[in-house]
Amino acid sequence: MKVEKIFPITILGATGYTGKLVAHELGRRQVPFAIAGRSREKLEALRDALEAEIVGLEVVGVDDAARLREVCGKSRVVINCVGPFLDLGEGVVRAAIEGKCHYLDTTGEQLFLKKIVEYHTAAEKGGVAVVNALAFEYALGDMGAAICAEGVNPISTIEVHYALTGMHTSRGTKRSAIRIFQNETFEFEEGRWVPVEPGKRQGTFPFPPPFGPVTGVNFPGGEIITLPRHTPARNVRVFMGAPEIKGKTFQIFSPTIFRMARSRIADVAKAFIDRGPEGPTPEERKGDHFQIGILVEGEAQGTPVTKRLVVEGSDPYGITAVITAEGGVRMSGPDFHARGVLPPAAAFPPRAFPAPLRPLGITWRFLDES
The missing domain is CATH 3.30.360.10 (Dihydrodipicolinate Reductase; domain 2)
Structure with a gap:
């Protein structure tokens, strides 16, 4: 049964340092999004502090594969801000592919980037894009x-x-x-x-x-x-x-x-x-x-x-918030057609990103x- 995509964007790890910056940037752009993380109390506090249209609040840990798939199944794009990615990121990639959800993250971990290339064919077949290192x-x-x-x-x-x-x-x-x-x-x-x-x-x-x-x-x-x-x-x-x-x-x-x-x-x-x-x-x-x-x-x-x-x-952290939000908005739109595991410059036109950072x-x- 196909699950309706009710969240245009979901931030996983929204209550962490980078997650909160991305949430504030999406709110500044007046983009509706959902927030996800382990602590309901922290998520509710973030929701109340944001001047943003929060369309969902999802309590989920990265170690809960079934719950992750459920959240990804309801999302067009998941922005993963939970690291270290070598320890915590691969399961989120799998959940996104299985949930037919585009994935992007803010990783700076080289070996994780190399590891996730192995999911290229699965992402292509699943009809989704996986974009790593969309940050400073x-x-x-x-x-x-x-x-x-x-x-x-x-x-x-x-x-x-x-x-x-x-x-x-x-x-x-x-x-x-x-x-x-x-x-x-x-x-x-x-x-x-x-x-x-x-x-x-x-x-x-x-x-x-x-x-x-x-x-x-x-x-x-x-x-x-x-x-x-x-x-x-x-x-x-x-x-x-x-x-x-x-x-x-x-x-x-x-x-x-x-x-x-x-x-x-x-x-x-x-x-x-x-x-x-x-x-x-x-x-x-x-x-x-x-x-x-x-x-x-x-x-x-x-x-x-x-x-x-x-x-x-x-x-650099302010730049990361803008780049990540820009990528999430682009991936959630109807004109985004990239598929597979993609570097930033393969997922998006490189000359399109200087303008949002100006x-x-x-x-x-x-x-x-x-």
């Missing part, structure tokens, strides 16, 4: 690289460089970061994914002022998984750095952090995280500035070419080509 990480890098690579064929290398000043993170982001470093991490080299330990390689990008050139270290970014699925580059690398920290410092300490995440120290860190604040304050968020530098090397009409694009702004002061600009 890694939608901006994925879409920016797709834009930067236009007109380049063949593509030898794509590099995505993150430069950050201020790194205030939520409890959920900290937990996910530990899970990232506890597992195998990858780069895309000569057309295949290969295991690479973070922090072993340095890369420099000529960021414009106020950052200037920044040297970072290789990082298990999601673009390493997403970009090869829609842009035919032989090599994809991601680097993380900060203007005030030398690349060599990153390189020295990254392997230590990697080893600590795989030791018992991680359990102590998790307990410390759980006692900390839920996430950054609005003032802290606004002070977190970033530039994302994208390098594309290859050929254009038989001539060697190097292209560089920079995405610049602040408030009110936040996010800029996209090409540097001089060579």
Whole structure:
């Protein structure tokens, strides 16, 4: 029996830090949606605090497969904000596919992205789309690289460089970061994914002022998984750095952090995280500035070419809320026809996303080509 889709969008994990930001953004857009999570008390408190049209309140845990399928069966789109995704996300993907419901999430976990590609055929056959990493990480890098690579064929290398000043993170982001470093991490080299330990390689990008050139270290970014699925580059690398920290410092300490995440120290860190604040304050968020530098090397009409694009702004969590809400609205509409497990730039036209981010002061600009 076919279940009526009574919820255009359902936010799973709506009472968490990111979930609440997404809920406020959907409310600002006057989009009706449902909220879902484990605690009825917290859901009711969120409903009462929102200036939004809440069309449903669903008590469900990610460990209840039958209940998840029921909620997904009533939803056109489920936005999953429950992490760490390696531990808690796969069952939600399965429930969405079985419930004939589009799925999107805010994951930043590389191995989860790689794992969920296995559901591509099932999602296609189920007539739904599964879109991972529709957030600051890694939608901006994925879409920016797709834009930067236009007109380049063949593509030898794509590099995505993150430069950050201020790194205030939520409890959920900290937990996910530990899970990232506890597992195998990858780069895309000569057309295949290969295991690479973070922090072993340095890369420099000529960021414009106020950052200037920044040297970072290789990082298990999601673009390493997403970009090869829609842009035919032989090599994809991601680097993380900060203007005030030398690349060599990153390189020295990254392997230590990697080893600590795989030791018992991680359990102590998790307990410390759980006692900390839920996430950054609005003032802290606004002070977190970033530039994302994208390098594309290859050929254009038989001539060697190097292209560089920079995405610049602040408030990664505010950006995540806007990107996620935009994706949810698009996926819930009648003109969305994508199917399968898709990276952000394959699910949506990459050039459609800069406009919704413009009110936040996010800029996209090409540097001089060579």
